[in-house]
Amino acid sequence: xxxxxxxxxxxxxxxxxxxxxxxxxxxxxxxxxxxxxxxxxxxxxxxxxxxxxxxxxxxxxxxxxxxxxxxxxxxxxxxxxxxxxxxxxxxxxxxxxxxxxxxxxxxxxxxxxxxxxxxxxxxxxxxxxxxxxxxxxxxxxxxxxxxxxxxxxxxxxxxxxxxxxxxxxxxxxxxxxxxxxxxxxxxxxxxxxxxxxxxxxxxxxxxxxxxxxxxxxxxxxxxxxxxxxxxxxxxxxxxxxxxxxxxxxxxxxxxxxxxxxxxxxxxxxxxxxxxxxxxxxxxxxxxxxxxxxxxxx
Numbered sequence: 169x170x171x172x173x174x175x176x177x178x179x180x181x182x183x184x185x186x187x188x189x190x191x192x193x194x195x196x197x198x199x200x201x202x203x204x205x206x207x208x209x210x211x212x213x214x215x216x217x218x219x220x221x222x223x224x225x226x227x228x229x230x231x232x233x234x235x236x237x238x239x240x241x242x243x244x245x246x247x248x249x250x251x252x253x254x255x256x257x258x259x260x261x262x263x264x265x266x267x268x269x270x271x272x273x274x275x276x277x278x279x280x281x282x283x284x285x286x287x288x289x290x291x292x293x294x295x296x297x298x299x300x301x302x303x304x305x306x307x308x309x310x311x312x313x314x315x316x317x318x319x320x321x322x323x324x325x326x327x328x329x330x331x332x333x334x335x336x337x338x339x340x341x342x343x344x345x346x347x348x349x350x351x352x353x354x355x356x357x358x359x360x361x362x363x364x365x366x367x368x369x370x371x372x373x374x375x376x377x378x379x380x381x382x383x384x385x386x387x388x389x390x391x392x393x394x395x396x397x398x399x400x401x402x403x404x405x406x407x408x409x410x411x412x413x414x415x416x417x418x419x420x421x422x423x424x425x426x427x428x429x430x431x432x433x434x435x436x437x438x439x440x441x442x443x444x445x446x447x448x449x450x451x452x453x454x455x456x457x458x459x460x461x462x463x464x465x
Contacts, residue, residue: 214315309395338372358417
């Protein structure tokens, strides 16, 4: 049967492997230090912890969900973060006059692409972001998802069911980000307590959405694509399209109220309106079973 000791081992390994990289980030107070290579390495620590846990526990690597899913789940992984981002940002842009900063985003696009005209630069930048940008984001998101949704979520699902799997995995996922939020520039610049509450709330809701994708598809790939789409569409598109202000720090970004609300709405629709079939739950927990066959042998 599933043992809680495997979950404890995994969480301890994540903390141990992440520690030196977080110490570097906290020392410089810059999340993007080393041209982003440090944070990308940090994002692969959950996967390394999962692989080590599988090795030490005699668990098959195939249990992490590497099978390619049906195409509709790839589309959902790409589209759901765009949906909850737009549900958060569009009302804010409408309600707060002057908050939609298309001119600034267009100018930044032209500058980064070294083009003179902002219109074509804006279209080209969006094309690159929505195409290659998601692929690039998925490579780093996969580093987290093999750990969080490939190993941790199915293990907790078998131990206690969907609710506890969502809450526990989401809380662990949120806590893992806290050193970067409190010790570097990975925050909105608003009140720290607001950032932590809203970010934790959003991450737990995100764990529900990504976990739903994992269960419905039987694969870790849709969750990895969703992770890449989330990071790209919010951090590289919606945030730059929003003019910086005091209200922006509280209402938008990953540390604001609106995204916490919209991710919750999408999570509830996924699980309540389109719940996984019992066979899907069984399939994922069986696929990721932690019966230590090698140890028995």
